[in-house]
Amino acid sequence: MNLRQRQPRALGLFSGGLDSMLAALVLRQQGVEVTGLVWVTPFFTAERAKISAAAIQLPILIEDLTDRYLHLLYDPPRGFGKWMNPCVDCHLLMLREAGRIMEARGFDFLFTGEVVGQRPFSQNKGSLNLIAKECGYGDVLVRPLSARLLKMTKPEREGWLDRERLLNISGRGRKRQMELAAQFGVTDYPAPAGGCLLTNPGYAGRLRDLVNHLPQAELTRRDLELLKHGRQFRLSPTLKVHVGRDQRDNEAMEQLVRPGDLLLKTLGYPGPLVLIPRAPDNADLTLPATLCASYSDAPLGAQVEVQVEGGSQPRRIPSQRQDREIFQAYLL
Numbered sequence: 369m370n371l372r373q374r375q376p377r378a379l380g381l382f383s384g385g386l387d388s389m390l391a392a393l394v395l396r397q398q399g400v401e402v403t404g405l406v407w408v409t410p411f412f413t414a415e416r417a418k419i420s421a422a423a424i425q426l427p428i429l430i431e432d433l434t435d436r437y438l439h440l441l442y443d444p445p446r447g448f449g450k451w452m453n454p455c456v457d458c459h460l461l462m463l464r465e466a467g468r469i470m471e472a473r474g475f476d477f478l479f480t481g482e483v484v485g486q487r488p489f490s491q492n493k494g495s496l497n498l499i500a501k502e503c504g505y506g507d508v509l510v511r512p513l514s515a516r517l518l519k520m521t522k523p524e525r526e527g528w529l530d531r532e533r534l535l536n537i538s539g540r541g542r543k544r545q546m547e548l549a550a551q552f553g554v555t556d557y558p559a560p561a562g563g564c565l566l567t568n569p570g571y572a573g574r575l576r577d578l579v580n581h582l583p584q585a586e587l588t589r590r591d592l593e594l595l596k597h598g599r600q601f602r603l604s605p606t607l608k609v610h611v612g613r614d615q616r617d618n619e620a621m622e623q624l625v626r627p628g629d630l631l632l633k634t635l636g637y638p639g640p641l642v643l644i645p646r647a648p649d650n651a652d653l654t655l656p657a658t659l660c661a662s663y664s665d666a667p668l669g670a671q672v673e674v675q676v677e678g679g680s681q682p683r684r685i686p687s688q689r690q691d692r693e694i695f696q697a698y699l700l
């Protein structure tokens with residue numbers, strides 16, 4: 369069956385933001401059967417996308433991108449944005465992988481909600497053209513909100529889409545998108561988001577420390593999840609310590625413990641969970657034990673025994689509650 373006999377089918381990157389909702393709706397208005405593709409990693413989840421997709425009855429595919437993403441945290445070919453966000457390479461990766469899914473599942477073209485000039489680093493006209501060219505699917509990549517400002521694509525040439533009914537939105541303003549949302553009757557959409565967790569200064573700082581100390585081959589999803597929990601202290605190039613801030617942190621960290629990690633707990637005084645990921649054999653634990661004692665409820669100066677679990681055998685380290693100020697220099 370050729371496309372004259374059936375609806376064109378399009379697969380679009382779908383974050384759940386207003387622009388991705390509108391892109392899907394603009395195509396659907398032209399008779400395209402649209403599906404949203406939602407990528408997930410430790411830095412961006414599918415939660416908002418699910419809500420937005422339900423609001424416009426958009427079917428979605430949810431796919432994990434983490435393993436294919438890790439190398440971008442070390443050396444993204446097009447560099448990082450302001451923090452640890454490799455936005456251009458991130459878009460490129462998402463589109464390349466989306467292209468594979470498009471081909472495997474019989475979609476006819478790809479779409480995104482990108483708008484020319486909306487983000488200085490990743491959504492200027494040069495970046496959009498570069499991404500289209502380098503992702504390998506440029507001729508079947510439609511950005512419905514800015515399509516008339518960009519090169520004509522195969523779906524327009526072939527008449528699957530009427531270019532005149534695609535849009536020419538540019539810039540950072542939201543007025544036209546909000547008008548369009550009203551025309552489509554879309555009222556439940558999120559406020560513009562600043563970006564994923566890689567643009568969060570706190571997370572980005574901890575991630576930068578991690579990639580500076582852990583070879584890429586050893587980095588796992590668990591390490592990236594762990595960066596979300598607890599106060600984190602870099603005590604030496606091989607010794608990093610996570611100190612739970614509250615019950616939630618402690619529970620989350622406990623779920624992320626793996627063989628080779630050490631857990632430190634104070635005896636006799638309530639205290640936080642302290643986790644040392646990938647603790648080196650025979651590491652000197654005097655400072656981590658003092659850290660553990662100092663974040664416990666023991667009074668300043670009290671002698672505190674710290675239990676170490678997870679090594680070859682449990683052991684106890686005599687320690688002392690110190691002023692927490694002395695650890696500020698190690699805090700990430």
Ligand code: SF4
Nearest residue numbers: 453454455458563564
């Ligand atoms: S903000 Fe995050 S998810 Fe968005 S393009 Fe940049 S790196 Fe990718």
